[in-house]
Amino acid sequence: MHVKYLSKFSEVSSMRASRTHNAWRVSSQVGERSGTAMSSERHRGAGNDIRTCEGCSPQPHVSHWTSMAMFQVLSSYTLIAPFFLFVIIYSLGRRNSRRLPPGPYGFPLVGNVRETPFEHPEYTFASWAKKYGDLIYNEFFGHRTVIINSQKIAQELLEKRGAKYSSRPRMTMLAEMLGWNPTLTLLPYKAESRRKQRKWIHGTFGEKKSVQGFEGLKKRETYIFVLGLMETPDDYGLHVKRFLAALVLESVYGHRITSLDDEYVTMMDSAMEATTTTGAAGGTLVDMLPFLKHMPAWMPGAGWKRAALRARKLVWQGHHLPYRMAREAIESGGAPPSLLSTLMGDSTKTGQFEQEENDIIYTTGVIYAAATDTTKAALLTFILAMTLHPEVGRKMQEEIDRVIGKHRLPTIEDRPDLPYVDSVLKETYRWHAPLPLGIPHYITEDDEYEGYQLPQDTTIMANMWAICRDERVWNDPTAFRPERFLELDPSEAEALDPRHVVFGYGRRQCPGRLFADTALFLVIATMAATLDIRKARDAEGKEIIPEVSWLPAFISPPEDFVCAIAPRSSSAKTSVADALAGASA
Ligand code: HEM
Numbered sequence: 179m180h181v182k183y184l185s186k187f188s189e190v191s192s193m194r195a196s197r198t199h200n201a202w203r204v205s206s207q208v209g210e211r212s213g214t215a216m217s218s219e220r221h222r223g224a225g226n227d228i229r230t231c232e233g234c235s236p237q238p239h240v241s242h243w244t245s246m247a248m249f250q251v252l253s254s255y256t257l258i259a260p261f262f263l264f265v266i267i268y269s270l271g272r273r274n275s276r277r278l279p280p281g282p283y284g285f286p287l288v289g290n291v292r293e294t295p296f297e298h299p300e301y302t303f304a305s306w307a308k309k310y311g312d313l314i315y316n317e318f319f320g321h322r323t324v325i326i327n328s329q330k331i332a333q334e335l336l337e338k339r340g341a342k343y344s345s346r347p348r349m350t351m352l353a354e355m356l357g358w359n360p361t362l363t364l365l366p367y368k369a370e371s372r373r374k375q376r377k378w379i380h381g382t383f384g385e386k387k388s389v390q391g392f393e394g395l396k397k398r399e400t401y402i403f404v405l406g407l408m409e410t411p412d413d414y415g416l417h418v419k420r421f422l423a424a425l426v427l428e429s430v431y432g433h434r435i436t437s438l439d440d441e442y443v444t445m446m447d448s449a450m451e452a453t454t455t456t457g458a459a460g461g462t463l464v465d466m467l468p469f470l471k472h473m474p475a476w477m478p479g480a481g482w483k484r485a486a487l488r489a490r491k492l493v494w495q496g497h498h499l500p501y502r503m504a505r506e507a508i509e510s511g512g513a514p515p516s517l518l519s520t521l522m523g524d525s526t527k528t529g530q531f532e533q534e535e536n537d538i539i540y541t542t543g544v545i546y547a548a549a550t551d552t553t554k555a556a557l558l559t560f561i562l563a564m565t566l567h568p569e570v571g572r573k574m575q576e577e578i579d580r581v582i583g584k585h586r587l588p589t590i591e592d593r594p595d596l597p598y599v600d601s602v603l604k605e606t607y608r609w610h611a612p613l614p615l616g617i618p619h620y621i622t623e624d625d626e627y628e629g630y631q632l633p634q635d636t637t638i639m640a641n642m643w644a645i646c647r648d649e650r651v652w653n654d655p656t657a658f659r660p661e662r663f664l665e666l667d668p669s670e671a672e673a674l675d676p677r678h679v680v681f682g683y684g685r686r687q688c689p690g691r692l693f694a695d696t697a698l699f700l701v702i703a704t705m706a707a708t709l710d711i712r713k714a715r716d717a718e719g720k721e722i723i724p725e726v727s728w729l730p731a732f733i734s735p736p737e738d739f740v741c742a743i744a745p746r747s748s749s750a751k752t753s754v755a756d757a758l759a760g761a762s763a
Pocket residue numbers: 362363364376379383544545548549550552553556612613616617618619680681682683684685686687688689690691693694
């Protein structure tokens with residue numbers, strides 16, 4: 179790939195596909211497909227056990243397109259033929275000479291591109307695990323990739339051996355051509371800027387005390403969100419987007435939005451959209467063949483480069499313009515405290531502002547991209563689960579009424595007393611990991627695990643979707659059943675907490691997880707206390723049962739679905755409006 183599937187932190191609505199297939203069905207189709215997709219395969223390692231299976235996958239997918247495009251470009255550069263030959267010989271030699279983890283045997287040069295579907299590769303990787311085990315080796319155009327399908331191995335490698343497993347793979351298009359390279363998400367492990375940016379973000383969004391400082395903001399935006407749902411429930415997707423944009427822009431820049439037409443939102447959305455439309459991160463032709471980035475933009479066939487240059491401008495603006503506007507507001511004393519005001523204040527005090535300004539710009543700029551779509555995916559998954567399982571919503575309401583009563587709304591401090599609500603959030607994470615394959619890590623030193631070599635310069639990723647649905651761990655993993663967490667003893671519950679999976683691992687673990695998790699708890703508890711979420715009805719009054727399917731993307735929210743959201747009681751709207759007045763005071 180390296181990371182064919184890393185379509186970055188971005189608005190994925192442009193990919194909102196026409197397909198609305200059921201996720202469980204896809205899962206089994208993919209399983210079937212992967213069983214027939216390989217004309218030959220073998221286990222590398224101790225023995226070269228060659229097995230064949232009938233037929234080839236008839237499924238066209240983007241990887242075919244990518245390889246065809248590659249051949250078209252290369253055919254006009256016949257001088258590169260010796261290079262091709264070298265790569266084929268080299269890749270064959272490399273695959274055979276090491277005791278790599280098992281996996282489907284790919285073709286020379288393209289590797290496993292052919293049998294890896296572009297959509298929902300996590301399902302295919304999970305089905306491969308049944309055949310090859312929890313550690314699977316793949317190659318994509320000569321790039322080594324290892325996929326982990328169990329929590330035990332993910333923790334062993336990505337956490338315990340974090341010093342070797344915490345870098346990021348090279349992404350020529352996204353990082354180098356579009357200009358996302360100075361952001362924490364993509365910086366190599368050893369980069370000084372990575373250390374600094376991570377410390378800053380963690381200090382604001384990962385430490386309990388500083389996260390508590392945003393409680394007022396979270397409450398206010400939660401109440402605005404719930405009132406919006408009460409007024410125009412069919413626009414629930416837009417309310418979710420507004421809610422998260424408001425949380426992020428105020429906590430990061432001290433900028434308060436009043437609508438989605440806000441200047442900052444427009445700029446940042448444009449940067450993200452331009453990024454998405456240049457192709458899947460790590461999966462474009464130039465990622466496979468980085469020398470192509472030097473192709474002159476005026477050349478015939480270089481439309482992709484011209485598009486990348488246009489996107490680069492928007493990415494630059496998305497980072498620099500909100501920063502400049504917010505900086506002015508902070509300097510004129512008109513902005514509430516924020517990550518930016520803290521960083522500006524601290525670095526001015528130490529006399530480091532000039533040296534640190536670029537890191538400050540990119541630290542603040544990346545959070546909108548990292549925080550909004552990820553949290554949106556989790557919140558939409560919760561709404562889908564409530565639509566399908568109104569009985570879960572009723573149980574949450576019973577618990578809230580019993581513990582808190584009806585005279586006030588739940589707060590984050592109520593969490594220990596609301597174990598059922600808490601288990602609903604955990605089940606939401608487990609049911610569908612918002613980033614099914616996480617963000618890839620990169621191995622920076624040769625290593626060995628259970629007799630298998632894991633060479634330096636290999637991309638390694640945890641299949642979070644598969645880990646959260648591991649049948650060896652979870653009974654009936656496809657069911658949405660929050661009770662499963664209440665049936666565990668405390669030590670098991672701690673070990674199996676899905677937050678140890680869906681926010682990633684070790685030294686690259688999400689630094690915003692505490693902020694996201696507390697915001698999500700508050701919002702789902704408030705929704706349960708004040709709203710009924712049910713199935714919508716069609717013109718004949720029949721319930722519409724939403725399909726359970728998720729967008730095939732790096733950040734994977736549910737596909738569009740309809741639901742009926744209404745105030746829980748005649749007084750619900752007043753109590754939220756009163757709470758909003760209190761929170762805004
Ligand atoms: C439900 C919401 C969220 C989910 C599921 C999520 C998930 C993740 C995952 C899986 C990673 C990659 C971890 C790894 O490489 O092992 C990550 C990284 C990151 N997340 Fe989150 N995230 C969420 C919300 C947030 C929020 C609210 C923020 C900021 C306030 C944030 C900021 C970041 C950043 C900056 C990184 C890159 C960290 C690094 O490379 O060192 N995320 N997130």
